[in-house]
Amino acid sequence: MTPPSPTGSPMQRVWQRVADWQPDRHSIWTRLAVALVITLLAAWMRVALAPAESGGRFITLSLAAALSALYGGFRVGMFSTVLGMLVINFVLVKPYFSFAFEDPVEAFWLNLWHLVTQFVVVGAIALMQRQNRHLREATALIQQGKQQLEDTFEQGATGMTHSHLNGEWIRINQTYCDMIGYTKAEMLKMHFRDFTHPDDLELDLAHFHRALNDEVPHYAFEKRYIHKLGHFVWAYLTISLVRKPSGEADYVIAVVQDITALKHAEQALRTSGQLLRQAHELAGLASWQADVATRRFTTLSGSHEILGLPQADFSDEELLALTHPDDRPGVMRQWALAVQGKGVYDIEYRLMFGGEWRWFTVRAEFERDAHGRAVRALGVTRDVTERKRSEVEIQRLNTSLEHRIQERTQALKAAYDELESYSYAVAHDLRSPLRIINGFAQALQEDHPALDANSLAHLQRIMAASKKMGELIDGLLTLSQFARGELQRKPVNLSAIATRLLEEFAGTEPQRQVGWQVEPGLHAMADPALVEALMQNLLHNAWKYTARTPDAHIRVYAQESGGLTRFCVSDNGAGFDMARAAKLFQPFQRLHMPHEFGGLGIGLATSLRIVQRHSGDLQASAAPGQGATFCFSLAARTTA
Structure with missing residues (x-):
């Protein structure tokens, strides 16, 4: 040295x-x-x-x-x-x-x-x-x-002080000063009472007097200091009294450890535990752990009280004794497979608590050692008795509802069949008088060519009215036809159907100059016959209501809206007032006078029935003199 x-x-x-x-x-x-x-x-x-x-x-x-x-x-x-x-x-x-x-x-x-x-x-x-x-x-x-x-005192991670019995400082290390926030010079001018929390001062002095009276050699407790910046500092204080050889108290050694972070962690843990308990109570859950070796099951955080369990600790034998006899084999088999790692433990079974059988759903995960052996299980148990009772009641109601639905369906089918038979009978019975009326009117016209002009006009009105009545009957039959039968969805090319129909319309009226545009590649899964009738009605309307429009134009296209494909038929014809659109799809309701445009008012009603049978919808938008647009979908909107 x-x-x-x-x-x-x-x-x-x-x-x-x-x-x-x-x-x-x-x-x-x-x-x-x-x-x-x-x-x-x-x-x-x-x-x-x-x-x-x-x-x-x-x-x-x-x-x-x-x-x-x-x-x-x-x-x-x-x-x-x-x-x-x-x-x-x-x-x-x-x-x-x-x-x-x-x-x-x-x-x-x-x-x-x-x-x-x-x-x-x-x-x-x-x-x-x-x-x-x-x-x-x-x-x-x-x-x-x-x-x-000296280094231990000055450089220690904990605060250390030596003080006289009256509280005056002998020496203070820097850690203690940093903990309270004052400089060493400031601290030496202060008394520990100056920065001790008022609520902790009395307890501090009581402990000190016990040590001074030689009741205890030293003591330790938690107290709060008031930091120079105003916030609280939690500290674990250990006080030792140093005595002279005569036994008289000489000076005081204090070791002060900052436990503020620990206190915050404890508070966070208490809050977390309280939240967990509240969550358990709200969800009706009990969490537990099981020692696989000893086969002891212990509930956590007092959660057994939430389910009304008689105790917090169970052996496997006690649990099996409380398990319904019909459920025991399944419980034992599922637990054995889960312990071996050959399955998951997720099971529902009945336990006898409070003098009644109650249903519980139990799930668990296993902690395993380096060799893959199950060491501990962590799980949750939930009382699902009310849900089970509800399920039984729902099943009973469903059975009753299914029975009533079958009865109602049979009654409705019988009524529908009866109505269909009635419709055909009425149509057949109405057609016969109409044919007789129309036949006699023609016979009168042919047998009496010398009738005056008024008489001939009356006969022509009779024949026109009977013809109109026949068309109305056909329309009713057509409307009822599209409302029945089984829907057969197949791939349908709407572009090809629209092009063919427009070419047929142009062939029947070659004198008209109508331009059209059909977007290629319009495909859908739908009933081919019904889609044919749907396109026939919509395109026929567009062709009809552009008859008085110079430079008439018809367009067929598709658009995407919210993940749903909508097919549209648009024209620049007469259009209509949207204020009267409520009558648009009602049978035999028309928005134009008969002398302006012909028709029965059955086409759009039929179109709506066809679209609804495909679980889609049909919408219209128009303005007088600016044409109309009809857009439809052939499938219901789906949500993710």
Whole structure:
């Protein structure tokens, strides 16, 4: 460890360096070399400064050994001692420059005493250096620990404070200041009461007095601080009271953890739980989990109360005992398949709760381990007893309704058949008198050619009226014909039908100049015969009502409207007033005078019947003198 830099006077710094010197900083050979130089230099000085016969021959070499020990340690110091002894005995002991001794005993004891003395001195120096090194290491460890404690206090993720018993601060870390929003200088001028929520202050002081009275060694609780910006900060506060050796309270240590996010999460969790419970109540659901190994079923969030279940925890045996006997095999089979991963658990069955059998629908999903084995099931149970009762009632009503519909259908069919027979009978019975009237009128005209003009006019009116009556009867039969029979939908080319009909109209009236435009590729799935009659009526109307229009034009086209194809027949003929359009599709109702345009008023009524039989609609738009447009669809509009 690096010793601290020496301070003080130069002499103090020198002694400090000597005290802090560490021999093992250099290699052993470097230290031995330095000891060799110091010892030889000391020996030279001893020889040069005093004669050999003078006393104190070991003093100078003792100093060299001490310096060598200080520099190089115990082994180097002993090396200098032995080397010094050799030099002294060789140079300063008679006979000089030899290792022969006049008094060997004296020389032995003198050298032994010097060796023991130097061993003690060098050992003491080495021991001092060792103790000094240990002291330096301990001091460094203390400094390091102190710094770590300082770092822990200042850089900790939680707020920490030391305060006197009266609440005055001793020290505050930055985290605590950041939590409350004040600077450290501002905090040191404040008391903790200044930013403690008023509702929490009394509880805080009560806990503190309990600790002060030695009732508890420390305490912890949640409290609210008022941030500098005004919002609340939730904190988990831990207070410890530090006492003197005498037992008297000394100061307070507080550790403060910001739990605002945790509180928000708890509130969100409570809100979520409340919403989940409300959702369960509104939906009539109970959520549960099951341990596949132990076969225990436990409802969650108290949702068993929603369904009126007797308890929150069931074993599979208890549930099977409550299950209707007819449903048990299915329940056990479906559960086994779901646990094995061979099917889903989605089943309806009956359970006995509250003294009655109630229907429940149960669904579950399984959590599996790395080997695919089912570990836990999460599911929902819903009471569908009322729905089941409604289904039974609906089924009963449907059966009754079907029976009544069959009865009504049979009665309606009988009435329809009777009406059809009546219509044919009336038509046949009406035709016969009309033929007689028309025949006798013609006979009168032929047998009495000399009748006056008025009489002939009367006969012609009779024949015209009978003819008109016959046409009306035919129209009624035609209208009733299109309202019965089975609809046969097949691909129909409307473009080809329109072109053929317009060519036929042009062939019957070659004197007329009518232009027409038929959009190619108009196709539909419809009854061919009925579509033929529909196009016949609409095109005949267009041809008829353009008779007095110069440069007459008829157009057949299609348009898309809301995903539905509509086919249109448009002309630039006489048109009509839309204020009278309510009568347009009623049988025998006409919007023009008979002398203007012929007809019975049955064509558009027939067209509407045909379109309605195809589940479509027929719409008209027109203006007097500007023509008319009839658009129809042959299928009902579908919604996604």
